[in-house]
Amino acid sequence: MNDEMEEIIAEFITEAEESLDRIEPLFVELEQKGEDKDLINDIFRSMHTIKGAAGFLGYQLVVDVAHSSENIMKKLREGEIALSKELMDVILKSIDMLRVLLEHIREKDGIEEDVSPLVSELESVLSDAVNGQGAAADGAEADNQTEPGPQEKTVSAESIQVQNVTEDACPAPEAVISSEQESHPEASERSKVVPEPETATAEEPQQNGTAVKNAPAVPPKDHGQKLKEKSAQNLRVDVERIDKVMDLAGEVVLVRNRLLNLCNYFDQKYNDDPQSESLTETVSFLDRVTSDMQLAVMRIRMQPIKKVLGKFPRFVRDMSATLNKDVELVITGEGTEVDKTVIEHIGDPLTHILRNSIDHGLEPTEDRIAKGKPSKGTVKVDIYQKGNQVVIEVSDDGKGMDINKLKKKAIDKGLITRDEAAKMTDEAATDLIFMAGFSTKEEATELSGRGVGMDVVKNNISMLNGYVEISTEKDAGSTFRICIPLTLAIIQALMVEVSGEKYAIPLSPIEETLQVSRDEIDNVSGQNVIVIRDRVCPLFELNDLLHTGGNGSDRADNKYIIVISMGDKKYCIAVDKLLGQEEVVIKTLDGIDTSTSFVLGATITGDGKVVFILDVTGISRNLVEITKS
Amino acid sequence: MLDLSLKVLVVDDFSTMRRIVKNLLKQIGYSDIEEAEDGVQALSKLQNGGFGLVVSDWNMPNMDGLDMLKAIRHDAAIKDMPVLMVTAEAEKEKVITAIQAGVNNYVVKPFTGEILKEKLDKIFDKIASDQKVNT
Numbered sequence: 001m002n003d004e005m006e007e008i009i010a011e012f013i014t015e016a017e018e019s020l021d022r023i024e025p026l027f028v029e030l031e032q033k034g035e036d037k038d039l040i041n042d043i044f045r046s047m048h049t050i051k052g053a054a055g056f057l058g059y060q061l062v063v064d065v066a067h068s069s070e071n072i073m074k075k076l077r078e079g080e081i082a083l084s085k086e087l088m089d090v091i092l093k094s095i096d097m098l099r100v101l102l103e104h105i106r107e108k109d110g111i112e113e114d115v116s117p118l119v120s121e122l123e124s125v126l127s128d129a130v131n132g133q134g135a136a137a138d139g140a141e142a143d144n145q146t147e148p149g150p151q152e153k154t155v156s157a158e159s160i161q162v163q164n165v166t167e168d169a170c171p172a173p174e175a176v177i178s179s180e181q182e183s184h185p186e187a188s189e190r191s192k193v194v195p196e197p198e199t200a201t202a203e204e205p206q207q208n209g210t211a212v213k214n215a216p217a218v219p220p221k222d223h224g225q226k227l228k229e230k231s232a233q234n235l236r237v238d239v240e241r242i243d244k245v246m247d248l249a250g251e252v253v254l255v256r257n258r259l260l261n262l263c264n265y266f267d268q269k270y271n272d273d274p275q276s277e278s279l280t281e282t283v284s285f286l287d288r289v290t291s292d293m294q295l296a297v298m299r300i301r302m303q304p305i306k307k308v309l310g311k312f313p314r315f316v317r318d319m320s321a322t323l324n325k326d327v328e329l330v331i332t333g334e335g336t337e338v339d340k341t342v343i344e345h346i347g348d349p350l351t352h353i354l355r356n357s358i359d360h361g362l363e364p365t366e367d368r369i370a371k372g373k374p375s376k377g378t379v380k381v382d383i384y385q386k387g388n389q390v391v392i393e394v395s396d397d398g399k400g401m402d403i404n405k406l407k408k409k410a411i412d413k414g415l416i417t418r419d420e421a422a423k424m425t426d427e428a429a430t431d432l433i434f435m436a437g438f439s440t441k442e443e444a445t446e447l448s449g450r451g452v453g454m455d456v457v458k459n460n461i462s463m464l465n466g467y468v469e470i471s472t473e474k475d476a477g478s479t480f481r482i483c484i485p486l487t488l489a490i491i492q493a494l495m496v497e498v499s500g501e502k503y504a505i506p507l508s509p510i511e512e513t514l515q516v517s518r519d520e521i522d523n524v525s526g527q528n529v530i531v532i533r534d535r536v537c538p539l540f541e542l543n544d545l546l547h548t549g550g551n552g553s554d555r556a557d558n559k560y561i562i563v564i565s566m567g568d569k570k571y572c573i574a575v576d577k578l579l580g581q582e583e584v585v586i587k588t589l590d591g592i593d594t595s596t597s598f599v600l601g602a603t604i605t606g607d608g609k610v611v612f613i614l615d616v617t618g619i620s621r622n623l624v625e626i627t628k629s
Numbered sequence: 630m631l632d633l634s635l636k637v638l639v640v641d642d643f644s645t646m647r648r649i650v651k652n653l654l655k656q657i658g659y660s661d662i663e664e665a666e667d668g669v670q671a672l673s674k675l676q677n678g679g680f681g682l683v684v685s686d687w688n689m690p691n692m693d694g695l696d697m698l699k700a701i702r703h704d705a706a707i708k709d710m711p712v713l714m715v716t717a718e719a720e721k722e723k724v725i726t727a728i729q730a731g732v733n734n735y736v737v738k739p740f741t742g743e744i745l746k747e748k749l750d751k752i753f754d755k756i757a758s759d760q761k762v763n764t
Binding site: 011016 | 642643644645646648649652686688689690715717738739740
């Protein structure tokens, strides 16, 4: 296969998946709004387009599935059948199947799904609907006639006018129609049944359909111009190219940092030279421009988180049906932009939290009524930017977490001892659900029990340098708060020194730095600890964490400690010196297992040295094991 | 004979489709090809002039192929623009509407480069013979 073809196929998969992502939530909207022509049209058009392109590329299975669902959407659009749950379910199923098929194409695994059961289901649901829907079709047609657009008249008038000119002018198309009529009896049948002007009117809602697609907030009437401007300004660019620019911007940041250092040196050495001042000026200008550029490049990679949230309405719909709980999903801040990597990796953890909230958080309807709560449960997803972090909150108005129950379960599972449980604070207890092996079959329902525990959620979020915390209140509900840094490539770091080596520690999780004397450090059963404002925190030597073998300046009377706080976990790292704050570009390291070494990557500092960046998330994740060893 | 120096406008909302059609046109020998995402964008490009052929999808947001065709035929500056409409088989019943609106020819998805060339040949043969009649 040539490159061009490969590229076209890759583009097709991406574009088709985007279409599916976009139309999926429309179904839920459709279910709420009833038969909305714009929505139906939008879905129809997407199925139709996917089918068309798949046909060119020879993906017959995709064509078959898309064709069958398109048929249903078409009949819905023409008002020949009425919307029903059965229809929606089977079309949603076909969307799932299309995704599977696209995945096979992407993976080139050669697996041929058997789509025939689905296709026959689509067909039989359609024929059932057609047979049972004579009355509805009449109603819809009447509807069509009650609102004849002004367009209709001009269109039909024009058709007649032009007809004379073209009828014999272009014989080819007509010939094709008649020759193919036999193979498509349904098509020819409709061309008889549906009078021409009606065919023309059928186009009208299509235009409006786009209002839903591109600019939900813009009223249909003035969307034309705005959309035109918008679409003309979009450019599809290969991610690799953007990453290359990102990478180069990172390099520029590094050079800038070096230059700042050098500039300082020369400024001090030749401070009476007038050129020295203009050097400083130039470099500080470069400094500002570089920061702006970095931000601008970062923004290229940022996308509205809406992309991820699109599947949630349907997900909640399916869950609420399966669990027989009435659930309302409220999403705010879906326009908040996050890094592409976050978009790619936040979906699963968020889905899992959402599932958890609906399944375990919300009470069954009877219980809610008994408690005097509204029978319909609410799950809110709120996304907002806070400083250089993106915060995603998933909260439910359910029963809240029962701390004692959590503790008991963790003890039963052998995850903690009775002793530990007794000492555990409430915040620490809620964190138990993130421990591997906590999720149990006992409470696993059809939807929750997919072998993935909340521990996976925590790990996925840690991978994004983020953390998750829980707040809960009995009978008022629980909130999961996920915090993720805006960008994953460039971070603010605290530069420290141990045994003469420099290290960078990401700034965002650092709560404070302290200077302590040796006698303030206690040792509890082999683990160094320090009491900070009545709270006991484990204390680690950076050298021990990194297994560098160095012993630091153990004999020094005073030590600098860095207090790291992630969620409600707190620990301290002891270092020899604090050097200052620096903006560092994370460069991944080949040949180092970042999952076990507590090294996130490396960076080049202002003075040109390679410095390791500490993986504070990894340390916090493995706190228990580190403490034990 | 096809005039391969003509500037062609490919109109489709699905970028994969634009690319496929563009590739087929290149196979035929066209090299000056531009793209538009919908009828609105296409019209504004056409009105700026320079185009000699339009290959357009039917189903598009904002302004579909049919409405674009009608707008072209109503615009004195571009009313003679040859338009080839790309349709899916399920839309055949609508083809009559397109013919009435003045489409020069149509082609059913999926098609090969040869089929596309055949359709274009027909369009330009027809235009040539019409011109002979008129002169």
